[in-house]
Amino acid sequence: MNHPGESRSVDRHDNAVATALESACAAFAAKRPVSQRLAAEASRVMPGGNTRTVLFHRPFPLRMVSGEGQVLTDADGLRYTDFLGEYSAGLFGHSHERVHRAVAEALATGLNLGAHHLDEIAFAEAVCRRFDLDLVRFTNSGTEANLMALGAARAHTGRSRILAFHGAYHGSVLSFAGGGTPVNAPYDIVLGEYNDVAGTEALLDRCGDELAAVVVEPLWGTGCVPGSAAFLSLLRRRASQHGTVLIFDEVMTSRLGPKGYSAWLGIQPDLKTFGKYVGGGMSFGAFGGVGAIMERFDPTRPGALPHAGTYNNNSLTMKVGLAALTEIFTPQACDDLNARGDRLRLHLDALFDRLGARLACTGQGSMIAIHPRRPAVRTPREAEQVDLRLRDILFLALVEEGFYLARRGYMALSLAITDADCEALAGALERAVLKHRDIFID
Structure with a gap:
């Protein structure tokens, strides 16, 4: 009282x-x-x-x-x-000269070619090299990147449940503030508490073998709260133990180290997702990581996973992103x-x-x-x-x-x-x- x-x-x-x-x-x-x-x-x-x-x-x-x-x-x-x-x-700010020049170069060579082209190879090489990925695929946003990474994890493991964390934001249909929103994608989600080592350990004891993926921002982006070393290391160790795919959402945090925040921390997830600045300020997303998972999207393989998207390799983002990542954000x-x-x-x-x-x-x-x-x-x-x-x-x-x-x-x-x-x-x-x-x- x-x-x-x-x-x-x-x-x-x-x-x-x-x-x-x-x-x-x-x-x-x-x-x-x-x-x-x-x-x-x-x-x-x-x-x-x-x-x-x-x-x-x-x-x-x-x-x-x-x-x-x-x-x-x-x-x-x-x-x-x-x-x-x-x-x-x-x-890159609102008027970086090199970004403007890359946009002009893309306009001069043609937009929306509807075909494979040269810049997507160079950009994919740059992204893989920069962020320690075996293979990468491009999307149009971080939301799409996270959806595709979760789909890959579910296909790879044959499981459906996903561990995410209260308050997390992994895109417009993967938002868990207040426990989730009515427009979220209908995944079978288990919510843990961010930075709660003991509680997460207990949760994994109960359902770790059912999980297709653990998805987490290594720094909670909404409130800029770093994940503790003990918390993130626990996720890496237990994901390996349960055969679960560990996904680090680096849509924002990849800017926090020259090779991304996970590399700065010294913790390597199975898949990483990207978006935001990596495309040079254009609409962009990407997911990538270990070859054994990403190879499932290889269209030359029987039963390959589908991944469509009209603008996945659009020439504007590929050209601007390549210039931005290799020449500006060194x-x-x-x-x-x-x-x-x-x-x-x-x-x-x-x-x-x-x-x-x-x-x-x-x-x-x-x-x-x-x-x-x-x-x-x-x-x-x-x-x-x-x-x-x-x-x-x-x-x-x-x-x-x-x-x-x-x-x-x-x-x-x-x-x-x-x-x-x-x-x-x-x-x-x-x-x-x-x-x-x-x-x-x-």
Whole structure:
């Protein structure tokens, strides 16, 4: 039972949060009449004016009209430093000269050839070499890559059950926040708890021999929480023991090391999935790994697994992805970008410590998330327990300062982001926290 004084304190805090959010929404709307009008127009032809749920925020979403380098401009002419990086797909910024040139080269040689062509060979070689894959196949998105990897695992093992983890996101039909969504693909899913070594061990004791696959992000991308070495090593060991295919979803995390995050960790899964930046900012996905599984897709073999997709080897993505992976995001560029992200994350945490703010960062390298709680979250369950209104207040405060990141506090640094941009973000965060000291500072 709460003490009466504690209840009054909670009520005061709740009222302060509600007032701050209402004020932030009003200030946002007052400066953006064009975006507000466009939101209304969009609602006449799309449900809620939206065709990508994650981009929605209240009171209405920003409507961008252009991007250059690391700067976005909205329909009202307001400019923002882009720390979202298109949820890690926009690693190259908005106007990289080499990307533009590769697009022009693809246009000059013809789009959608409807046939095998030269660039897909070179790109496949580059992807296999970079990420230590025996064989690879291309898709159009990370969602498709994960679906195909799961299909391969089920065919290879002759089993149907899949172990995933609460809070995980492996694509629009493989989303397990809150335990799953009504539009998920109808797989036989067993949900474990991310980073729970003892609980996962017990779960595998019960059903390990029934599993076709274990699918996991080695760093939980939604909240940028690294999987512990003990947790990920357990999955590798027990998957081998049960003859289960271990799939690392590296759609986002492959940017965290020159050969991907799994190589950085020293843990080799059976299959890896990719997407986002690997295609140079174009629509892209891929899955690959050990030959014994991937060879099942060889169309020269009797009973080969089918894998269709009109745009799997589209000439635009193949050419741009090859240039981006081999000429722009080199191993050295990867190391430099992740070092910048590590410096930013540590700087922000030091700032929150100095201010006594109830905020903390999680992440690794160029992927960072700010959570409105301290200490930092360690699991998806903990992330779900924060007051979502606090995230909205911080998001809107940073938008007003001219910085764009995900509503949930997620950031993915692009190669266009500079140390000066990082310093400016830290200054904006300090001003935002001090402006709302009654809700962010003890």
